[in-house]
Every structure is written in C-alpha cells, then in structure tokens.
Amino acid sequence: MVQPERTAETPTTRAVGVSLRSVSKSYGATAVVRDLDLEVAPGEFVSMLGPSGSGKTTTLKMIAGFEQPGAGSVHFDGRDVTDLPPERRDVGVVFQNYSLFPHLDVGANVAFPLRMRRVPGQERAERVQRALEMVDLGGYERRRVAQLSGGQQQRVAIARAIVFEPRLLLMDEPLGALDRRLREAMQLEIKSLHERLGVTVVYVTHDQEEALTMSDRVVLFRDGAIEQHGSPREVYERPSTAFAADFLGDSLSISARLLPGGLLEVPGLPAQRFPLGTGMPVGPVRLMWRPHAVEVTAPSGLPAEFSADRLRIPVEVLAGGYAGDVTRLRVRFAWGDEGVVATPSRGIDHRRGSSVDLHLSLASAVLLPVQS
Amino acid sequence: MSAPARSDLAAAPADPVGPPPPGRPARRRRLRPGALPVAVIVILLVLPSLIVVPMSVSPGEILRFPPDGFSLDWYRTLFTEPQWTSAMLNSLQVALATTVLAVLIGAPAGLALGIREWRGRGLLLGLVLTPVVAPPVVVAIGMYTTYAQVELIGRWGLIAAHTVLAVPFVVVTVMSAARQIDPTWLDAARSLGASPLRVALTVLVPLAGKGIASGALFAFITSWDEVVVSLYLTDPGFKTLPVQMWNQLRERVDPTVAAVASVMLLITTSAMVAALVIGWRRDGAARENG
Numbered sequence A: 001m002v003q004p005e006r007t008a009e010t011p012t013t014r015a016v017g018v019s020l021r022s023v024s025k026s027y028g029a030t031a032v033v034r035d036l037d038l039e040v041a042p043g044e045f046v047s048m049l050g051p052s053g054s055g056k057t058t059t060l061k062m063i064a065g066f067e068q069p070g071a072g073s074v075h076f077d078g079r080d081v082t083d084l085p086p087e088r089r090d091v092g093v094v095f096q097n098y099s100l101f102p103h104l105d106v107g108a109n110v111a112f113p114l115r116m117r118r119v120p121g122q123e124r125a126e127r128v129q130r131a132l133e134m135v136d137l138g139g140y141e142r143r144r145v146a147q148l149s150g151g152q153q154q155r156v157a158i159a160r161a162i163v164f165e166p167r168l169l170l171m172d173e174p175l176g177a178l179d180r181r182l183r184e185a186m187q188l189e190i191k192s193l194h195e196r197l198g199v200t201v202v203y204v205t206h207d208q209e210e211a212l213t214m215s216d217r218v219v220l221f222r223d224g225a226i227e228q229h230g231s232p233r234e235v236y237e238r239p240s241t242a243f244a245a246d247f248l249g250d251s252l253s254i255s256a257r258l259l260p261g262g263l264l265e266v267p268g269l270p271a272q273r274f275p276l277g278t279g280m281p282v283g284p285v286r287l288m289w290r291p292h293a294v295e296v297t298a299p300s301g302l303p304a305e306f307s308a309d310r311l312r313i314p315v316e317v318l319a320g321g322y323a324g325d326v327t328r329l330r331v332r333f334a335w336g337d338e339g340v341v342a343t344p345s346r347g348i349d350h351r352r353g354s355s356v357d358l359h360l361s362l363a364s365a366v367l368l369p370v371q372s
Numbered sequence B: 001m002s003a004p005a006r007s008d009l010a011a012a013p014a015d016p017v018g019p020p021p022p023g024r025p026a027r028r029r030r031l032r033p034g035a036l037p038v039a040v041i042v043i044l045l046v047l048p049s050l051i052v053v054p055m056s057v058s059p060g061e062i063l064r065f066p067p068d069g070f071s072l073d074w075y076r077t078l079f080t081e082p083q084w085t086s087a088m089l090n091s092l093q094v095a096l097a098t099t100v101l102a103v104l105i106g107a108p109a110g111l112a113l114g115i116r117e118w119r120g121r122g123l124l125l126g127l128v129l130t131p132v133v134a135p136p137v138v139v140a141i142g143m144y145t146t147y148a149q150v151e152l153i154g155r156w157g158l159i160a161a162h163t164v165l166a167v168p169f170v171v172v173t174v175m176s177a178a179r180q181i182d183p184t185w186l187d188a189a190r191s192l193g194a195s196p197l198r199v200a201l202t203v204l205v206p207l208a209g210k211g212i213a214s215g216a217l218f219a220f221i222t223s224w225d226e227v228v229v230s231l232y233l234t235d236p237g238f239k240t241l242p243v244q245m246w247n248q249l250r251e252r253v254d255p256t257v258a259a260v261a262s263v264m265l266l267i268t269t270s271a272m273v274a275a276l277v278i279g280w281r282r283d284g285a286a287r288e289n290g
C-alpha cells in the first residue's frame, strides 16, 4: 500500500467542492440537523466529529443524496444538486458495515459501478484490477465476500468506491468495526489514497484522535449544528467552548472570573492583571489547558501562588494511569474542579491521595465561556 | 500491510468440510423427536391421498382398492374427453395467470415489508394475510357476492379471486427472503450509479429471487387445487379441474376421478418439492454467507 505504485494512476483532477447552505432535516418532530452551513474545498479532507446522534450520518446522507434536506440546499462546485438522485451525483460512499453485495464476488462488487456506467468488459477488468491493487488486494477478484476478514472487506468497499473515479468520497465511520491496530494501519492507507487520488473526502467518525490525525479540517457536531470547525491544531488547542474542549481530548480547566479593568480572579487568590485581550464580557469564565501545556512537579508544600502570568497550585491526585512515556493524572483542586494532566513518567508520585504542584501559564491557557 | 493481509486470509475458514461449528449438533442415527408427528402425517394424510394412484389404473367401472388389474383407459378418457381436457387447460391458464399476478403484486409488497421497518407496516401485513386466516367459505361467499355485482365471474373472476388468495403466500416467502437484505446495500447501489429500477434488477431480484420463485410455486398450487371459491365463481362454460371433478363426483364415481386426482397430485407434489428444494438451498446459502 505504502510502496510506490508501478501502474499509472489517473489522479482525479476533478475533485469537487461541496457546500451545504442552511440545511435542515427533521424526522417527525425531532430536528436532527439544524440550519447547517458547511463549505468543503476541492481536494480537502474534512472530518465530521461529534457525539452519537449529533447528525453526522444524516448530513452525510444528504450530501450523498440518500436523504433530502427539509430546508436548504446542497451544492457541488456551486451547482445545486439538492434534487439530483444519488446515482447521478458521482459520489463514492463507504459505509461502516462495508455493505458489499453478498451475491457478488470481490471482482463483481468492484466492477458494479463500472457496469452501471457501461464501461466495456476489457477496460472494466483492468480498472477493477488496478483498484484492488491500490488497496493491496490484487488477485482477489474471484474471492467470495464472506471469506474475507473485516479489514479486507473494508478495503474492497474502498476499492469499489474509488474505481469509478468519483469526484467526492464519503466515509461513515469506515473503521468503526475494526480493532485498534488495523484501524491505525487503515487510517494511513486512507490518507495516502487521499493524497494520491486528490479526491475530496468527507469522513465521519466519533473518534477524536482519528479526526485529528487524518484531517485537513475537523468539523465538530453537536445536536445537529456545527459547534466549531478548523484545522486539527486549531480545534484541539483553541477550542471555543467547553464542549469542544472536552470532546477533542483530555483537559484541565478551572473556574475563574473576569473583573472590570482586565483583571482575572482565580479561586482563593488575589486578582491579577490578565495579560491577554479576551474579548469576553466580565463575569465567570473557565481557563483550560491541554495536558501537554501543564507542568507537574513534586509538591513544594507552599500555598497556591498567582504571580505575573504564572499560577502554581497544589492539587490532589485522584488516579494515575501509566501510559508508557507519560503518566496521566486525574487531579482535583482544593475548590473541587477536576481535570487531567500528563507528565513524564519519572519522578512523580502518582498514587491516589498524594499531592503534586501544577504550574500553569496564562499564555497557554484557553479562555472558555461558562455554559449556562 | 500486505503480510498481515495474507495471513488473515489463510486463517479464514475456507473449507466447508471442517468440523461442525459448536451451535450445530452433528447428525445422529437416533430417531429424532419429530419422527412421530411425521409418521402420523404420513399415515393419515399422505397414504390416503396416494391410494388414488392404484385406483386410477383399475380396469373396472367402479373405484376399488386394491385394483383388479392394470389399465390406462381412464387416463385415455381424461386426456381425450373435452370436458376434462378443457377443464385441465382452464386450470392451467388460471393458475399461470394467478402466479404472474400474485408475483407482480406480492413480490414488491414482500420486499417493502421485509427490508425496512416503517410505520403502518404491521397493519398492512395483517391486511395482506387476511385471506389466509379467514374461513374459505366466508371468503368464497364474500367474493361471490361482490364479484357478481361487477359481473366478474368465470375466467377473470377466478383469476382475480385466486390472486387474492395467492398473494399472501408470495408476500410471506419474499418477505422472509428480504429479511436478509441490508437496506444499506440499496443505498450503496444507488451511490454506485444504479437507478431504482437497476437496484431492483441487480440487487433485490438476485437476493430475493429464490423467495420469489418459491412464492410463485405456492401461488401456482394455491390456484391449481382451489375448489371452494372456484365452485362459486365458475360459470357453466368455464370450469377448472377441481370443479369439474367435484361435479363428476356428484353424478357418478368412476376411476376417471382417481386419474384426475393422480394428475393433480403429481403436479401439486412436484411444485411443493421444487419449493422445498429452493427453500433448502436458500437456507444453505444463507448459512454459508452468514
């Protein structure tokens, strides 16, 4: 898969840009997608991430044409395709359960879209062979689907979705049914396919790590609307809400208060001048740090301290989990806030009930609005 | 990537002759608990039906068992006398027309009922199955009175009535085949470029085909040996085989009736066996795929 291909590939230069404009969808009385706007650039790899039931699959189905939006419109390269049936959208779809046709062998499954397009037999066979080679299943044409492992079935499904050189590839949790190691290998394969084919990819997952490692851009869904979108680094390091911060990974956050005059107050400590412009109204806020931005040291025995732009706060260890190079600690502040930090595995007592000092820099803190 | 792929494949259970998986017990010599009911059915039902076969080759004028010789005269009568030949042709005609109509109506209904859940599904299924659960005489009288209003009697009346009786069988067999169809296969086919019609031809029909075929055979049998409704709906110029037989029995009992019965039995049994073989092969295929 990763080694260079000998066969001349035809990179898709026709990658399509997708835009959803004020799209809504309800089933009965429940609004599943609410007034959603989304732009996907040609050739971009976009992940839709979000909790179960947040409307990711429904959105994908509206892009594929399996479902009609109740309101709003879907555009490919600016052209309105809202009323175009799926078979005329030229979109490859990969489903979580592979959905290979059980009455056809591997070759016939991959040939299916070419047969629908009346590609002549000789060319069809060549393209099927090339697509199977691309997913490292060369020579598997005559195999029965039921004889393949889950990972192999999913690769056949991918071959079937790319063999007709679609302008857009949609994937709905394609790796959800695979074990972790296979999943990680397949993530790399899909990424490299994306690069070689140049096709636009919209990828649904509820695994935040997968979304962060694979995508050009992550779109975070919540209750049928987009909570935040941006590059993986942006959404991870600069989440705009507490929900986004929590969903995208472990974090440590403390409640604080913005006071008039650019002052910040942390529980139990005198207010300090906050060094960054916040754009946030006076009142309660949360300060959030990702685990890698927090320094953990052995307890100094001194009380908490807030000086210049640094905080030093003693916390209680609730649980420690050794994870190879780093140890993850769940900690609790004296006033009750809890969070997760990571520290190099050497030199720290991470037993339950022990105490450590946290060093927090305001420059690396993210200021989040407090949810009502 | 390629090395684990190959070893996965080697590990896949490709040989169907391996030891049976745990859930399925190995075949044993001992009599199964089902043997007794089967024996009762054979003795009470199958043997009395089969007795018409020897009776039909008896040379004498009266029905008797055991036969007092061997003669095919009664079969000659059957295949030469116009009242019998036309009844046979009528029956075939009605049964074939019924089969086609019942499949055209029942197969789409069975697919719709079997593939996805939707509101009102249970209600529709109940409606479709009514003709099977209602007593035949009630159905017959109901059909007679309504069909007579619109002068739907004779050939077309019979075809219509038999279709109503046969549709449930098609629906049920197709529905059980359709249960194996994952609705995402239909979405997949659409996204790969198949119009709804081509999805039906390339995905639905192949996957539900055996269900449709056994449904068609059941539909054929339903019409072929239907007598109660037919008695009401035949007109003097258009009789089916069971009706002709019934009339004949009331006048005079001779071995022609036994010959007719044997022919009917042969056709019905062949259709049943075909339907069973199809069903059995389908189960086998499902097990192999599952």
Ligand SMILES: Nc1ncnc2c1ncn2[C@@H]1O[C@H](COP(=O)(O)OP(=O)(O)OP(=O)(O)O)[C@@H](O)[C@H]1O
Binding pocket: A027, A032, A050, A051, A052, A053, A054, A055, A056, A057, A058, A059, A206
């Ligand atoms: N056909 C349907 N009829 C009624 N409700 C539906 C239907 N399809 C989806 N829903 C509802 O719409 C909501 C959003 O579903 P959707 O499948 O888009 O979520 P998702 O983000 O893909 O979730 P998951 O991560 O679990 O796949 C859910 O509450 C679901 O129950």
Ligand SMILES: [Mg+2]
Binding pocket: A056, A057, A058, A172
């Ligand atoms: Mg989903």
